[in-house]
Amino acid sequence: MKDEVYRVAERYDVAVTLVAASWLRVPSKPWIHLEVVKETGELDVADDWIVEQVGAGDIVVSEDILLAARCLEKDARALSPRGRLFTPESIGEAVSTRELMADLREAGLVTGGPAPFDKPDRSRFLQRLDEIINAIQRGR
Numbered sequence: 203m204k205d206e207v208y209r210v211a212e213r214y215d216v217a218v219t220l221v222a223a224s225w226l227r228v229p230s231k232p233w234i235h236l237e238v239v240k241e242t243g244e245l246d247v248a249d250d251w252i253v254e255q256v257g258a259g260d261i262v263v264s265e266d267i268l269l270a271a272r273c274l275e276k277d278a279r280a281l282s283p284r285g286r287l288f289t290p291e292s293i294g295e296a297v298s299t300r301e302l303m304a305d306l307r308e309a310g311l312v313t314g315g316p317a318p319f320d321k322p323d324r325s326r327f328l329q330r331l332d333e334i335i336n337a338i339q340r341g342r
Contacts, residue, residue: 203283206328207263208234214335219255221248259338261331267293267300279334284319285326287334 204220208229211218219235220228228236239251249269256262258277264270270280270288280288288296306312 203263203324203327204228206324207331210328210331210335214339216335221252223248261334261338263331267296271297279338281327281330281334283327284323285328285330287330 207218208231211233212231215233217233217235219237220226221237221239223239223241225238226236228234237251239247241247246269249266249272252262252269253272253276256273256276256278260273260278262270262273262278262280263283264280265282265284267288270282271293273280274288274290274293280293282288286296303312
């Protein structure tokens with residue numbers, strides 16, 4: 203998914219920041235930045251860093267629904283790698299569904315994880331990312 207983000211970002215001349223708890227190999231491009239957050243033993247250190255830095259006009263790509271909700275509160279845009287656009291109108295339902303599924307998994311009623319990532323997911327992601335960038339550039 204990162205390669206797709208890099209290609210789209212280069213086409214639109216937008217910066218990319220990857221946030222991780224440890225070093226990652228990233229292309230040597232002036233518009234790509236890797237932020238390695240210090241492990242403090244606490245959960246969500248990278249998420250906290252993202253929320254502290256994010257603002258209007260930023261796009262956060264994450265499958266983490268709670269992170270998406272926090273970023274939406276800061277007027278950022280949030281998109282899952284499968285192309286699911288999180289909005290202020292849809293995030294409440296997404297959080298509720300996440301909690302329900304966690305309860306069902308904990309009770310042993312649901313096993314397994316999400317379906318494998320496939321071509322339609324990639325296509326949907328690229329389309330949504332393109333739409334979001336265009337909307338931001340048009341001031342919407």
